[in-house]
Amino acid sequence: MLTINVDNKDIEVNEGALLIDVMLKNGISVPHFCYHEALGPDGNCRMCMVEIEGQKRPQIACDTIVKDGMIVRTKGEKIEKVKRGILELELINHPIDCPICDQAGECKLQEYYMEVGLYESRLDTPKVKAKKHVHLGSEVMLDQERCVLCKRCVRFTQIYTKTDDLIVEKRSDKSVISTFPGRKFENPYAGNVVDICPVGALTDRDFRFKKRVWFLSHGKGICMECSRGCNIRVGHDKAKYQDDIIYRFKPRRNDQVNGFFICDHGRYSYKKENDNRLFHPLLNGKELELQDGIDSLKGLIKKDALVIIGASLSLEEIAYIKAWANKEGIKVASLVEDYIDESFEDKLLKTKERASNINALKLLDIKNLSKDLLKECKNIILFEHDITKDLTKEEIKEKKIINFTTHAANSELFEFNFPVASTYEKRGSYINCDWILQKSEKIVQKELQPPTIIEVLSILLDEYMDEDKVWREYLNGSQTLKEINISLIRDDGYKLGVKNG
Numbered sequence: 001m002l003t004i005n006v007d008n009k010d011i012e013v014n015e016g017a018l019l020i021d022v023m024l025k026n027g028i029s030v031p032h033f034c035y036h037e038a039l040g041p042d043g044n045c046r047m048c049m050v051e052i053e054g055q056k057r058p059q060i061a062c063d064t065i066v067k068d069g070m071i072v073r074t075k076g077e078k079i080e081k082v083k084r085g086i087l088e089l090e091l092i093n094h095p096i097d098c099p100i101c102d103q104a105g106e107c108k109l110q111e112y113y114m115e116v117g118l119y120e121s122r123l124d125t126p127k128v129k130a131k132k133h134v135h136l137g138s139e140v141m142l143d144q145e146r147c148v149l150c151k152r153c154v155r156f157t158q159i160y161t162k163t164d165d166l167i168v169e170k171r172s173d174k175s176v177i178s179t180f181p182g183r184k185f186e187n188p189y190a191g192n193v194v195d196i197c198p199v200g201a202l203t204d205r206d207f208r209f210k211k212r213v214w215f216l217s218h219g220k221g222i223c224m225e226c227s228r229g230c231n232i233r234v235g236h237d238k239a240k241y242q243d244d245i246i247y248r249f250k251p252r253r254n255d256q257v258n259g260f261f262i263c264d265h266g267r268y269s270y271k272k273e274n275d276n277r278l279f280h281p282l283l284n285g286k287e288l289e290l291q292d293g294i295d296s297l298k299g300l301i302k303k304d305a306l307v308i309i310g311a312s313l314s315l316e317e318i319a320y321i322k323a324w325a326n327k328e329g330i331k332v333a334s335l336v337e338d339y340i341d342e343s344f345e346d347k348l349l350k351t352k353e354r355a356s357n358i359n360a361l362k363l364l365d366i367k368n369l370s371k372d373l374l375k376e377c378k379n380i381i382l383f384e385h386d387i388t389k390d391l392t393k394e395e396i397k398e399k400k401i402i403n404f405t406t407h408a409a410n411s412e413l414f415e416f417n418f419p420v421a422s423t424y425e426k427r428g429s430y431i432n433c434d435w436i437l438q439k440s441e442k443i444v445q446k447e448l449q450p451p452t453i454i455e456v457l458s459i460l461l462d463e464y465m466d467e468d469k470v471w472r473e474y475l476n477g478s479q480t481l482k483e484i485n486i487s488l489i490r491d492d493g494y495k496l497g498v499k500n501g
């Protein structure tokens, strides 16, 4: 370990560390545009200047390796004047259109201006005009005038996706970000360039102008679209006269799962959460009040039924469904093959398992059912499983099916549809493809909030149960989970000591 001193504070650092990393990790403000932890230094924006004792001129922190005894200053008249000058250059051709910019509220240019800018413009020459609405491809929109040419977006396609989709076109103050002539930026990870763009040059066509970001609240969730279980920030808001609605998913950094990024499929899957929700029980197409629905359930659930458990339910839900079914003498199974999609997998994040908790089904020994056996069952209880992948509409209608579901899709096919809380309306844990146990919080509260599966089943069993009690009574007993206190699991998850269920 070495010791450096930044603004009169001694910091222990590893040999070979980058000065900017040390400063960011220690909460020391260092304005920067081109440097990004996932992409490394590029040294083109010069925004991260610091004073280093013994050096004649200010140095960029993103390209400086720490040395033992190094003394660094980020404050003081001299270095602040340098940073102000660089920011002035960055803003020479910037349109300063923050009031109509979708990035306002989470823009680094705004933040740094408030931190080290704060001067009157000294320029009276006309600004260079460029294009304002360039659709690069996917959902990515470019405003060329707002770009600070940090090249993060270009380097993302070079370093991360290795597809080289974006380039800097032309020279000097005519330079703009572009695709190769005749090509579109069609990339399954394209949305990440909007996140890493430090200013409002790249915006998301899907989100822009829908909501000012300061109205959004964000919760910590897990993507349900494949077994990677990428960590996401769920942006939602309950506006006046509206229900609580999810507006966007953003990546949440987790170095052992998804790093800084997510795929576009997962990013835009938030739409499914809002659309076509089921809020009332439906018995043969007739809407019931919740209490009447629960009373009807008691009469409709038969001992010879078969329970099918969906592969994106939480670990707590799967454990409690199994416990409830055992008490009622009902068999449980899953249909894991329905979730395998080889075409979805890639070498970055996407896996072929199109559900978030297949490993929880394995861990809790929920057996996979063959489709032939499924066809023989007359009474089926579905917990968040899309049975239309296994049976034709005619076959479904011939059976007595109770469908515990978040959404109303295909509700006309089932005898009874019972509404339950959706993923971000409950808390729960998930085991990803690498056996990392992760938590997702309750984020959204609907006006007509359907109960969680655990709440419904505990009413049927006439006992009190919640997620913590499920851990104590049904999960901590297992060899793999016995030492775990779920409330103490950190945000980046916990690697379980299992290899194969």
Ligand code: SF4
Residues within 6 Å of the ligand: 146, 147, 148, 149, 150, 151, 152, 153, 154, 177, 196, 197, 198, 199, 201, 202
């Ligand atoms: S579009 Fe954004 S990320 Fe790309 S170079 Fe310009 S400012 Fe940087």
Ligand code: SF4
Residues within 6 Å of the ligand: 223, 224, 225, 226, 227, 228, 229, 230, 258, 262, 263, 264, 265, 266, 267, 349, 350, 351
């Ligand atoms: S890789 Fe999988 S878990 Fe990650 S965002 Fe995409 S679909 Fe979701």
Ligand code: FES
Residues within 6 Å of the ligand: 031, 032, 033, 034, 035, 042, 043, 044, 045, 046, 047, 048, 049, 060, 061, 062, 063
């Ligand atoms: S962040 Fe250091 S030069 Fe751009």
